Amino acid sequence: MADTAALENSKKIQTLRKSPASPLKAAFEAGSVAAVVELREVPFLTMVGLRVDPAGDAGEQLGALTGGLPSASGEVRGSGGTAVLWLGPAEFLLVAPAESHESLGGDLPGALVEALGDGAGQVVDLSANRTTFELSGPRARAVLEKGCSLDLHPRVFTAGTALSTEIGGIPATLWKTAEETYRLFPRASFAEFLGRWLLDAMREYASPEVP
Known part of the structure; x- marks a missing residue:
């Protein structure tokens, strides 16, 4: 029953929302x-800002979930439909399909927060920001x-x-x-x-x- 309600809610969200350039x-x-x-x-792509030392324990935990963190300017890493773009030595932008977002039944932003745990860093959902x-x-x-x-x-x-x-x-x-x-x-x-x-x-x- 819960899954059916979540699916209906997801369909309603997709119908109602409008993109910035619509x-x-x-x-x-x-x-x-x-x-x-x-x-x-x-x-509506899923976008998450990551601030973390890629060489630290928290960086390794996030990298394991995303398919790796870039190590140089201009570099992009990832796996499947998920990509991580280098913005700075400890700043990255993760880009993933829309369905990865929690509003459509995905769990990627939450999973990143969980992977960071108490480690030094920051995970911010930027999906509505761009x-x-x-x-x-x-x-x-x-x-x-x-x-x-x-x-x-x-x-x-x-x-x-x-x-x-x-x-x-x-x-x-x-x-x-x-x-x-x-x-x-x-x-x-x-x-x-x-x-x-x-x-x-x-x-x-x-x-x-x-x-």
Whole structure:
């Protein structure tokens, strides 16, 4: 009975909640050009901020649960659908599927708190604090280069790299998940602004004159 009630509650939550960039969904679809550059929001991913010494006992406990903690700038580690992005020597962002969150029947944030225990560190649920944009296609890098100071050349910014930066003046974490695919993690309050900036940066590639 309890499982049935939890499932119904999960369905109700999914029906009622709206993502930070939901007002731009139609604009993202209209502004995307297949096989050129496409933009979409990936809403409600589970995100957890971790502050811990990766070499300490608490770091090892969290790493055992997440598939490992990154040890260098730009590095991403994880297993399955869970990834841990390096933000600083003792600061990380865990990204996991939406269903990993307790509101949808998962237990990942709670499990991380339990794994930390009384150890020195911090586990903070950031799922409602950010959203995720996915920018993909052959022109995705050119779009980002209009407002990102990172060197995004593929020899430098390789697939599997994630760094904190600014895009269009908005602080965000940028993760290159594949050769022509990037995920951006802005704070929820900046999502609409950044979404509109990306659409504007994509506009020239929607022109029929562009091959």
